Amino acid sequence: MSQMQNVEKQLREMILGLEIGPGERLTERWIESRFGASRTPVRAALLRLETEGLVCRDGRGWTVSPINLAEIEQIAVYREAIEVAAVKLTCALEDRSAVDVVEAMLDSCDAGTPREEWHRVGMDFHIELARLSGNEFLFRAVRDAMTRLSRARWLEVRDEAALGRAWAEHRAILAAVRAGDANEAAHRLSAHIVGSRDRLVTSLHNDRRGLRARGFAVVAA
C-alpha cells in the first residue's frame, strides 16, 4: 500500500483538526511511529505540508506552524485580490448555471448540522466559487489560502447569528453572480472577506489567553 499519501493526508488532518497544536514540535521519528510508515514517506509529507504552510522548519527540526495574526491579515488582502478576480471572471461567463451547485452546498447546512460541517462548507463555498471562474491558478490560490486560514477559522468563536450573517452574505454574492452583476458581486465579496477577517482577528485576539492555555502558539508577527 502506498503509505505516502496516507501519511500526508492523515498528518494534514491532524494538524488542521488541531489534534496537533500550532507551535508544537514535530520529529520525523514520532510521525514515523505514529503512522507506521518509514521516514521516506514522512519526509515527502513534511515537504508537501511545508509548501502548504502547515509545518515550517524550526532551525534543525520541524514545527507545526503557529497561528500568525499578521499572516491572517495579509491573507485577507490576498484573498480579496484573487477571489474578486475569480468572481468577476465568473460573472462574465455566458453559462453561470453552476452557481446552483454552490448554492446547494449552502442549503446542505441547517440548524441540526454539526459545527464541523459548517466550518468545512464555509471554506468550500469560497473554493468552489473560485473554481467556477475556470482559472486554475485563481482556484488553487484560493484553495491554498483557505487551507492556511482553516485552523484559525476553526479556533474562531462563532455564534449562530454570525454564521447566519455569513450565510446570508454568501447567498447575496451568489445572487449577484447569477445575475451577472460583476460589480455587485465583487463589492459584496470584498465586504464579506474584510468582515470575515475582522471577526476572525478580533475573536482570536480576545481568546488569545485561552488559546495559549491550550498550548497553541499564537504570534502577532
Add this chain to the structure above:
Amino acid sequence: MSQMQNVEKQLREMILGLEIGPGERLTERWIESRFGASRTPVRAALLRLETEGLVCRDGRGWTVSPINLAEIEQIAVYREAIEVAAVKLTCALEDRSAVDVVEAMLDSCDAGTPREEWHRVGMDFHIELARLSGNEFLFRAVRDAMTRLSRARWLEVRDEAALGRAWAEHRAILAAVRAGDANEAAHRLSAHIVGSRDRLVTSLHNDRRGLRARGFAVVAA
C-alpha cells in the same frame, strides 16, 4: 556538504535554462548520477520543483513540464489580478521611495547588456514591484507565476524594438506608482500584462514548429 539545496538549485537552473527540454523525461537515477547526490535529496528536489510547476508526474516517473499555451493564457489573467492588487497597495503607501530601487534595475540594462540579463531583469521587475506592496502572499504569487512563465519568455523571439516598448511600459508604471496614481498604475500594468501575453503566445505559436524541432514539447491544452 548539504547536497539537497544544491541538487534543487542546479536542477532548477537546468530546467529554466532549457538545458533539459520541456517534455523531457527525468529519472531519479539519472539526476542522482548527474549531480553526484543520492536519491533522498533528489526526491526532495523533485517534490519542490513539482510545486513550482517545473516538473510533473508522468504516470510512474517524472517529466519536465511542457510549455502549455493554455496555462500561459491563464497565468496572464492570474497575474493581472495579483500584480494589479499589489501595485494598488503600493500606491496607497505613504513612503513609495523604494520604486527608485526598481527603476535602477531597469537602468542597469542598455544596448550592450546580454539578452540573458534583459530576460532576468524583465522578470525581476515584476517580482520586485510586487514586493513593494509589503504583502508576502501577493509577492510569492507573482514570483511563482514569473517562474512558471520563465521558460516560455526565454523561448520568445523578441526584437530590440519589443524590448524597448516593454521597458517604456515598465517606466510608465513606475511613474504612476511614484505619483501615487493607483488607477493609472493599475491600468498601465494591466495593459502591459495583456500585451505581454499576446506577444508571448503569438511568438510561441508562430515558432511552434521550430520548438518541436528542438525537441521541446509545446501543448495547446
Add this chain to the structure above:
DNA sequence: GATACCAGCTTGGTATCCCAAAATGGTACC
C-alpha cells in the same frame, strides 16, 4: 555552590538496499 566540560543520546540529512510494478525486448507460434 557554581561553572565548565565531556559523554551519550536525539535528530535530521544522506546513502543504500529491497521490492513490486511497469516497461522493454526478444522469441515462438500462428
Add this chain to the structure above:
DNA sequence: GGTACCATTTTGGGATACCAAGCTGGTATC
C-alpha cells in the same frame, strides 16, 4: 510477417543503516 506472451531490466516507492551536529545531563573541579 505479425502478434502474443514471457523473461529481464528499469524505475519509483519504501525501509533501513549510518553519520554528523547539537542538545542534555551529569560530574568534576575551582
